[in-house]
Amino acid sequence: MGILAALEFKAKVLEVYGNSALVVHQLRDEWETRDSKLIPYHSYIKNLIEQFEEITFHHIPREENQLADALATLSSMFKISQGKDVPLIRIQNRGQPAYCKAIEEEPDGKPWFYDIKCYLKDREYPPGASENDKKTLRRLAMSFFLDGEVLYKRNHDMVLLRCVDAKEAMEIMIRDP
Known part of the structure; x- marks a missing residue:
């Protein structure tokens, strides 16, 4: 979806960040795409890639990509009708996460594990x-x-x-x- 959007905006240089190591390595041609169900998707993306002057793929582990994960969750909560405005979502950075250095009590004296x-x-x-x-x-x-x-x-x-x-x-x- 992101690659298609970049093409619609006539982007020529693109950096793609993804949380699937498998997909990123396959698109970099570092790993072979063996799953028969994934081969058509791989071919489709490879055809799209050819339309860019330069495109690079980077792997970001999911735990380091919390903002994208939160946005994906938010986007699934909105039903957007054709021709209507998309609701504005304001994102502010508080500097430090609220859960930083939080330790939960162990009411029974035993750890969670x-x-x-x-x-x-x-x-x-x-x-x-x-x-x-x-x-x-x-x-x-x-x-x-x-x-x-x-x-x-x-x-x-x-x-x-x-x-x-x-x-x-x-x-x-x-x-x-």
């Missing part, structure tokens, strides 16, 4: 867990990795994120402001 860690360590389910709860816990645990007593969550790029409780999070924030 306690059940996942117990399951990975000893294959134990929480007391009173239903079959559905057990199934959900098994599914959640698949994206975590336990190294001794340290629990890590794998993100979509396979980077391991260390899970910490509220006490350790507070210590980290004091140590690394």
Whole structure:
């Protein structure tokens, strides 16, 4: 959609930013497009690309592209009729996110990842867990990795994120402001 809009505005030089590493690498011809369902789309975009004097593709992980994610969510909330004005959306930057350095309380004294860690360590389910709860816990645990007593969550790029409780999070924030 963005490439078509750029062509409509007669752009000759374009920088494209996308959150799909697969698509970006395929369009750069660094990776082969093998999925038969994606090949027609790949060919279509390649034909559009030829209409630019210069076009570059950049990968931006979704977590670093929060503004685009928010705009996509907002755009899905508006129904726009042909010939009508589009509502104006004002965007202001507050400088620092509101959630910065927020640590949630642990009302039961256990960190949010306690059940996942117990399951990975000893294959134990929480007391009173239903079959559905057990199934959900098994599914959640698949994206975590336990190294001794340290629990890590794998993100979509396979980077391991260390899970910490509220006490350790507070210590980290004091140590690394």
